[in-house]
Amino acid sequence: MKRRFFLIPLALFMGLLIFLGLGLRHDPHEIPSPLINQAAPAFDLPTLTSDQHFAPKDYLGRVWIFNVWATWCVACQAEHPVLVAFAKSSGLPIVGLSYKEIQPQDEEKTPLSLEAKLTLARLRSRVWLGRHGDPYQLSVLDLDGKVGIDYGVYGVPETYLIDAQGVIRYKHIGPMSSEILANEVLPLARSLQKGA
């Protein structure tokens, strides 16, 4: 009886360890998005390549990935090869959201007209994609960041998975790794494709 008494600290510690171990698997930066299982906010934005516009409803009936990026974003550069490889191997369509491509310092000397901003953003993004590879079916330009606000963008890069009904099913903040894509995103996308 008395001996068992002395085992209590060990037992308590074991319990604590289990929670710490579980805690490690959870990323504190993984903030749950209120948008999960909600319809993807609508927008209508010019694309990178032409004056054509793109809206999420254009992709109804397809399961697709929505990736927020910018040429000024260092983490995007790290993430990029993973996306390029994933686009090739999975065949899932990836739409890019070029987020606030024109930064305040671009306008330091002279304020730019909307036209000039579009031209500069397109030029810079194309050069960047030419150098690093282009995983996107198409990329839309969110110059003022309003769409980013609708989607609750915390920081670039961010990635969403949107199903055939136009509902957000998954969100990841920060650079994607090939592990997350292979173990979480792809299985989820495949099951959504089957369900569609």
Next chain:
Amino acid sequence: MLVELGHFALMLALLVALLQGVLPLLATLGEGRLTWIPLDLRSGWLHLARSCTFVQWALVGFAFLVLEWAFLHNDFSVAYVVEHSNSLLPAPYQFAALWGGHEGSLLLWVFLLGFWSSAVAFFSRSLPLTMVARVLAVMGLISFGFLCFILTTSDPFVRVFPPAMEGHDLNPLLQDPGLVIHPPMLYMGYVGMSVAFAFAIAALLAGRLDAAWARWSRPWTVIAWTFLSLGIGLGSWWAYYELGWGGWWFWDPVENASLMPWLVGTALIHSLMVTEKRGTFKAWTVLLAIAAFSLSLLGTFLVRSGVLTSVHAFASDPARGIFILVFLALVVGSSLTLFAWRAPQVAEGGWVNLVSRETFLLVNSILMCVATLAVLLGTLYPLVIDALGAGKLSVGPPYFNLVFGPIMVPLVFIMVPGSLLRWREAKIKDILPSLVFPGLGACVVSGGLCWAMGHASFGVLAGFWLGAWVALAGVQQMVLRLKRPGRIGGSFWGMQLAHLGLAILVMGVTGVRSFEVERDVRMGVGDEVQIADYTFRLLGLQDVKGPNYEAVRARVQVLKNGQQIKLMLPEKRHYYSSAMPMTEAAIDSGFLQDLYVSLGDALPGNTPQWSLRVYYKPFVPWMWAGVLVMVLGGFLAALDRRYRVKPSAASAEDDVSPHVAHA
């Protein structure tokens, strides 16, 4: 080249730590074991513990100096230097930048562990060799674990090629004199708890928990506690004047991580005293020693692994988190297993009377542990909820204030009867006459302070009363003791000062929480704002230039009764290397209160205006003074002469602790 030598020295230190951890332990295994190894070889292994300790510290110290050299010489071929330094950074900050990041902090940890081990090796000449060998071996094993951690996941000596032209600079928040000393002091405390831990493990291994063991552990624990107090106090002070939020304690997970070992360490100091004087509570004391160090390790785990978000969190890396978790499991798990196995045999203690000093000390150490558990629960609750998949949440200051306060009230209250009662057997009515003066005096003091501040409530009166109760009882004991003849030991003064410091701290915290006035105001040049008896007038703003930043400095005139008493100069700094502007609050400290002005943003509008935070914070200086007095008490207690004399001589002048009421 030098950098590679530093790296190599660290690897050598790892090997030496392994030798230090294994061979002396093998040699102490006892009669009849390992008989195939010649006896003189085994006794050589015992002596190896000391020399390994010194050699290991020298090697880690060399690596430490090499990294410092790389910082001071702007060696931007070292990745860690690139990330945390900059050629424009003033030299003292370049020096302190070593512990501005994860890798360097760990190196500092191991370096201080080497320092503590060497100190034990050096000052333990009067101890039995087997005991010293076991203690140093345990510390060697801890050091081995940390060196493995550094070399496998957190190497500060990694080079970058090509070398960077310029470093990224130290986080501007950390560019402050507070950072130069706060982490080393805190780590001295954390790591110092490893000595008490090693003594406890050595005693369990030996199967002997006696008064001598408690006597050896006491000064080490007190010194570690003192550094921990100083470290926590400095951290709080730094948060107060550097973060610019006007707060001094945020119940941040990392603050909690430092508070928990402090609480348990405080309980340990008192419990060790009982074990030394009365030979009781042995198992409890050992458990506290294990817990204090385990909580230090847990603190390291919480900060380094990124399981909890915090202002202190460095970049999280899962490999590091797993390593620390496994290490924590090994160290704490094995010591608690050892405890469960050995403590029942060795912990036979004497009986205890309900009314005696030891009972009161036990109650207080239990209260301290309850407070620790409450803090631990609040800190880990978000983690547990998350692990159970029930969502993300955070536990805020309201929880901690609600839970922590009520535990502290009885704890502070029984400090006085606890220090007056006799050991073994006492009667409450014997000490009642000694309680009259502090009891009534405290009523006068708390009433007077509330009258002076012009406001009273039950909470404020109670807080002031408790502080004054402890302080006046301490003063009474000191005066009575001075009237008696005979030498007064350092431990008497130490204990009285530490208690007095706590009393001042309690009164300070009560005063700040009850009477502070915080106002966020919008001011243009020439505008005034009135807070308490003071008028703050914004005279103007100017641009100033620092070594690695530019700043806007406001001139704020403080008037009392129409007379200027102070010109305050808060700044908003823009460091070249960082996009985030930094607030440099202007603080005017008096005996009774702080005036605090921090400059916010320029506000848009026709006439230029700025947002300013103007705070009136009475009693803040009392909190810092309380901590300092506690720290002073800790040093005095640790320096008590009887810890330094040989055990045989020491027992002759035993028990210098106070028996004021029954002199």
